[in-house]
Each structure stands twice: as structure tokens, then as C-alpha cells.
Amino acid sequence: MNVVFMGTPDFAVPSLLALLEEAYNVVAVVTQPDRPKGRKRELTPPPVKAEATKRGIPVLQPEKLRDPGALDAIRAFEPDLIVTAAYGQILPKSLLALPRHGCINVHGSLLPKYRGGAPIQHAIMNGERATGVTIMYMAAGLDTGDMISRVEVPITDDDTAGTMFEKLSAAGADLLRATLPDLLQGRIEAVPQNEAEATYAPNISxxxxxxxxxxxxxxxxxxxxxxxxxxxxxxxxxxxxxxxxxxxxxxxxxxxxxxxxxxxxxxxxxxxxxxxxxxxxxxxxxxxxxxxxxxxxxxxxxxxxxxxxxxx
The missing domain is CATH 3.10.25.10 (Formyl transferase, C-terminal domain)
Structure with a gap:
């Protein structure tokens, strides 16, 4: 079975490693383009690209997934499953329909709360005592897909966004390991999100x-x-x-x-x-x-x- 992994920051690296450690056939990694960083504005690869390159996995870095060339490049790897974690772009419908096992996302909140790009920061800023990780099927909306599994993680007064990123990153990788066997054997009954309970966590302004x-x-x-x-x-x-x-x-x-x-x-x-x-x-x-x-x-x-x- 061919797996394409899509992710960008440090948060996503443990999920990629979990797939590799469980011997899933990760045929390609899709991540954001290299960006200038630091005072010298040196072009720097995303952490997921660095890990994939070290392990000899082909890397794609499209500026926009909606470009026809980007979809063709991913299609060429014939994915049976796409796994995303903090990738940074919404997947177009044409990509969502591509793998036979669907596209799933490792999201750093207890959905339907804190949909969006900064769920961990907003959970702490809002004084939440717990957050977590949800694995869901991806849909056309922003983190709106049916939920497959989730795990709760406490937030203490000693936690910062940095410590919670580490905790949720590890929890997401463990949840992915536990979830995939049942998902691939058709033993999962995904649960729709309750739209009335949905809240949003946009990127920090x-x-x-x-x-x-x-x-x-x-x-x-x-x-x-x-x-x-x-x-x-x-x-x-x-x-x-x-x-x-x-x-x-x-x-x-x-x-x-x-x-x-x-x-x-x-x-x-x-x-x-x-x-x-x-x-x-x-x-x-x-x-x-x-x-x-x-x-x-x-x-x-x-x-x-x-x-x-x-x-x-």
C-alpha cells in the first residue's frame, strides 16, 4: 500500500516517523516550499523535508496544491492513503478523492473545538485545562471532516505552546499508530462533527x-x-x-x-x-x-x- 505523507513543521515529524517505524510504505512526502529564516534570511527547508531527505524519501514542495502540476505529481505516486499533519494548505476535492482509503489528518485539538491553523496556541490563550489530538477524514471545509479517533491531553499552568506542541505531537503519532490498523481493515465508524459546538483557531495575528x-x-x-x-x-x-x-x-x-x-x-x-x-x-x-x-x-x-x- 502506497502512503503519501503531507506535513511541514516539527509537529508533523513524529507522525511521519510513526508511519516509517510501523513499516508503512511512505512513497512520497509533500511539504511547503523552503522559506527564508533567521536574521540572515537564509532559505531553510521545513523540518518534515529535512527528515524525509535524510531517509531518502522523495519530496514534493508545490507552492499551491491547486496547480494541475502539483496534483499530477502526487497522482504519479499512486497513493492508497494520504496522511496529513499540520501541512498548511487545504486539500482540493480532486486530491481528496484520489486515494482509495481516503485522506486523514492529525489535528492538534479536540474537534470540533479549535478548527484552524493555531489550535494549540488558542487553547492555552483561552485558559483551557485540556486539549488533545483528533484524527479525522479530510473534507472540503476547514477541519470539518468526520472524526475517526481522538485522545485528550491535559494543559497545566507550567505549559507553554512549546511544551504542548511536543506533547500533542507525540500523542498524535501514538494515536496514528493505534488508529491505522483498524482504519485499513474497515473497522472504523467515523463520527460526524457537531457543527453547533465548532470553534475556530485562526493563525496568530x-x-x-x-x-x-x-x-x-x-x-x-x-x-x-x-x-x-x-x-x-x-x-x-x-x-x-x-x-x-x-x-x-x-x-x-x-x-x-x-x-x-x-x-x-x-x-x-x-x-x-x-x-x-x-x-x-x-x-x-x-x-x-x-x-x-x-x-x-x-x-x-x-x-x-x-x-x-x-x-x-
């Missing part, structure tokens, strides 16, 4: 990254960790972007007064900033033109006097 200090301390704590390790939450200091990478779990209301965004104090423990319902201690920051660092480290060369207002 600049507005999602901006800190609104009038929100509660818990909401800001969730926002900051949901955007770590990228793209990062930010506010303004002296009119320049001031990134916040980590904060301390809120412990209650502050007795200090001030408008939201006011710096209350700066110590080796962090930078205390007034919020809509109390205060939040920032512990890792990145001033414009600097590297990310702990507040204790930053404090050795810079201080922000109490009464300074961030965000303006």
Missing part, C-alpha cells in the same frame, strides 16, 4: 500578540505562555516593542494602586505590572534590540522606575 493590560492577570498569563516560543506577546516601552516571554502564575490582587500597565515595582523576582484585576509579575522579557533575558539579568543594566506605564 499581530493583534493577538499585543498585551491589553486592562485584562485580568490570568488572561494575560495565559496569553503570554500561549505565544511562547513564538511569536511572543508584546507591549510597548518608550514607544518600542517590548516582548514578554514568561510571567509568574497570578497569586491574587495587588494592594498597590495604578492604572493598568503601570509598573509597580522591579526586583530580582520580576517586574510587577498593574492589570485589570490586580497585577502580574513578568519574569522573562526582551527589550527592543536585545536578546530575551530574565528580569533579574536585565535589571543589572536597566531599571524601570515605578509609575512607568507600559503599552504607550
Amino acid at each position: 499581530r493583534e493577538d500578540e499585543k498585551i491589553d493590560w486592562s485584562r485580568t492577570s490570568r488572561e494575560l498569563f495565559n496569553q503570554i505562555r500561549g505565544l511562547n516560543p513564538m511569536p511572543g506577546a508584546f507591549t510597548l516601552w518608550n514607544g518600542e516593542v517590548f516582548k514578554v516571554w514568561a510571567s509568574r502564575k497570578p497569586e491574587g490582587a495587588s494592594s498597590r494602586s495604578g492604572a493598568p500597565g503601570t509598573v509597580l515595582q522591579m526586583t530580582d523576582d520580576g517586574l510587577e505590572v498593574k492589570t485589570g484585576d490586580g497585577s502580574l509579575w513578568l519574569t522573562q522579557v526582551q527589550p527592543a534590540g536585545k536578546k530575551a533575558m530574565s528580569v533579574a539579568e536585565w535589571k543589572r543594566g536597566t531599571t524601570i522606575p515605578p509609575g512607568t506605564v507600559l503599552g504607550v
Whole structure:
């Protein structure tokens, strides 16, 4: 049986490896084109391409799947099953109809909640206590296909988007291993999604990254960790972007007064900033033109006097 795997970021690599370790015949990998990265803007292959190349698997990198040449190139591999994980494009109907066992997707949420391109970040930012992975048949809509299997994964206060990517990536690979034998033997009864329960998690926007200090301390704590390790939450200091990478779990209301965004104090423990319902201690920051660092480290060369207002 010929399997074509479609995926792009690190999240997808364990699913590809699961297929290979279970001896499925992965005849080709489809991934996004190489993109410029880093300060030098060097052309860099996606993690899935790097893994496939290392293992001698043919790689296709169409800019758009809807181009006739892209479909012809995939069709030439005669796929019996297409497996996708964080590929980054919606599959056209002509591709969905190609393999006899269908196209399935490893999605990082408990569908129908958090359809879209940033389900892990939005789940954390919204304060969810659990998320998970759903394997579903792909359909023409955005993550709307019938559900095949799923697994729940807790979210703790210590988690960031980075740690949850790792947890869900591993959980997705394990779920794929467990699901495929039953699917290929026709022992799966897929379940339609309840449209009334559907929510969406679009790709992170600049507005999602901006800190609104009038929100509660818990909401800001969730926002900051949901955007770590990228793209990062930010506010303004002296009119320049001031990134916040980590904060301390809120412990209650502050007795200090001030408008939201006011710096209350700066110590080796962090930078205390007034919020809509109390205060939040920032512990890792990145001033414009600097590297990310702990507040204790930053404090050795810079201080922000109490009464300074961030965000303006």
C-alpha cells in the first residue's frame, strides 16, 4: 500500500516517523516550499523535508496544491492513503478523492473545538485545562471532516505552546499508530462533527500578540505562555516593542494602586505590572534590540522606575 505523507513543521515529524517505524510504505512526502529564516534570511527547508531527505524519501514542495502540476505529481505516486499533519494548505476535492482509503489528518485539538491553523496556541490563550489530538477524514471545509479517533491531553499552568506542541505531537503519532490498523481493515465508524459546538483557531495575528493590560492577570498569563516560543506577546516601552516571554502564575490582587500597565515595582523576582484585576509579575522579557533575558539579568543594566506605564 502506497502512503503519501503531507506535513511541514516539527509537529508533523513524529507522525511521519510513526508511519516509517510501523513499516508503512511512505512513497512520497509533500511539504511547503523552503522559506527564508533567521536574521540572515537564509532559505531553510521545513523540518518534515529535512527528515524525509535524510531517509531518502522523495519530496514534493508545490507552492499551491491547486496547480494541475502539483496534483499530477502526487497522482504519479499512486497513493492508497494520504496522511496529513499540520501541512498548511487545504486539500482540493480532486486530491481528496484520489486515494482509495481516503485522506486523514492529525489535528492538534479536540474537534470540533479549535478548527484552524493555531489550535494549540488558542487553547492555552483561552485558559483551557485540556486539549488533545483528533484524527479525522479530510473534507472540503476547514477541519470539518468526520472524526475517526481522538485522545485528550491535559494543559497545566507550567505549559507553554512549546511544551504542548511536543506533547500533542507525540500523542498524535501514538494515536496514528493505534488508529491505522483498524482504519485499513474497515473497522472504523467515523463520527460526524457537531457543527453547533465548532470553534475556530485562526493563525496568530499581530493583534493577538499585543498585551491589553486592562485584562485580568490570568488572561494575560495565559496569553503570554500561549505565544511562547513564538511569536511572543508584546507591549510597548518608550514607544518600542517590548516582548514578554514568561510571567509568574497570578497569586491574587495587588494592594498597590495604578492604572493598568503601570509598573509597580522591579526586583530580582520580576517586574510587577498593574492589570485589570490586580497585577502580574513578568519574569522573562526582551527589550527592543536585545536578546530575551530574565528580569533579574536585565535589571543589572536597566531599571524601570515605578509609575512607568507600559503599552504607550
